[in-house]
Amino acid sequence: DQQVKQNSPSLSVQEGRISILNCDYTNSMFDYFLWYKKYPAEGPTFLISISSIKDKNEDGRFTVFLNKSAKHLSLHIVPSQPGDSAVYFCAASAHLSGSARQLTFGSGTQLTVLP
Amino acid sequence: SAVISQKPSRDICQRGTSLTIQCQVDSQVTMMFWYRQQPGQSLTLIATANQGSEATYESGFVIDKFPISRPNLTFSTLTVSNMSPEDSSIYLCSVGANPYGELFFGEGSRLTVL
Numbered sequence: 001d002q003q004v005k006q007n008s009p010s011l012s013v014q015e016g017r018i019s020i021l022n023c024d025y026t027n028s029m030f031d032y033f034l035w036y037k038k039y040p041a042e043g044p045t046f047l048i049s050i051s052s053i054k055d056k057n058e059d060g061r062f063t064v065f066l067n068k069s070a071k072h073l074s075l076h077i078v079p080s081q082p083g084d085s086a087v088y089f090c091a092a093s094a095h096l097s098g099s100a101r102q103l104t105f106g107s108g109t110q111l112t113v114l115p
Numbered sequence: 116s117a118v119i120s121q122k123p124s125r126d127i128c129q130r131g132t133s134l135t136i137q138c139q140v141d142s143q144v145t146m147m148f149w150y151r152q153q154p155g156q157s158l159t160l161i162a163t164a165n166q167g168s169e170a171t172y173e174s175g176f177v178i179d180k181f182p183i184s185r186p187n188l189t190f191s192t193l194t195v196s197n198m199s200p201e202d203s204s205i206y207l208c209s210v211g212a213n214p215y216g217e218l219f220f221g222e223g224s225r226l227t228v229l
Binding site: 002004009032034041042043044045046049051089091093101102103105106107108 | 223
């Protein structure tokens with residue numbers, strides 16, 4: 001049972017245009033959401049996050065939107081640059097017990113930004 | 116931030132052998148996490164390694180197959196035992212960045228089992 005789904009394995013966009021990466025989740029206990037970027041031969045790096053009490057968080061060219069009723073979040077990159085070409089993982093965090101949290105990842109979307 | 120180094124970065128192994136992956140962090144951390152990323156799949160948590168206690172394994176992962184050591188607050192090892200081609204994956208070490216689940220990752224160890 002995939003609790004975090006990224007239904008698009010790949011996405012291609014033209015340089016300068018907007019990239020929209022989507023993520024759906026099923027577990028209503030998730031209260032914190034994160035996006036990671038991964039280049040080949042490197043580990044994932046944290047990009048941006050959003051708490052469930054918000055519906056938008058912006059950091060430069062990157063904006064994450066959260067729609068709790070639809071259990072959907074999206075990452076917008078504008079304008080897209082060739083250096084943004086990477087695999088993007090959506091992740092969702094739920095509180096377990098005490099201070100422990102569990103992070104569940106989606107399967108990733110390969111973004112290719114064409115010059 | 117934390118700098119995490121993993122060794123080896125990649126290896127090609129024969130079926131039935133075992134390989135130990137090392138993870139070194141540049142600061143002391145309580146918990147270290149080992150993830151696996153199979154080809155085209157998401158990152159899956161194998162186990163959480165706490166210093167001074169046994170590792171906690173996730174469903175589907177057992178200590179006999181993936182023994183973990185955590186001798187101090189900056190170092191951990193993961194062994195992939197009796198490897199089969201299904202174990203071909205990227206294995207990633209990570210540490211927590213904040214209480215909400217944000218993680219720092221090592222560069223990963225790509226294992227190919229023939």
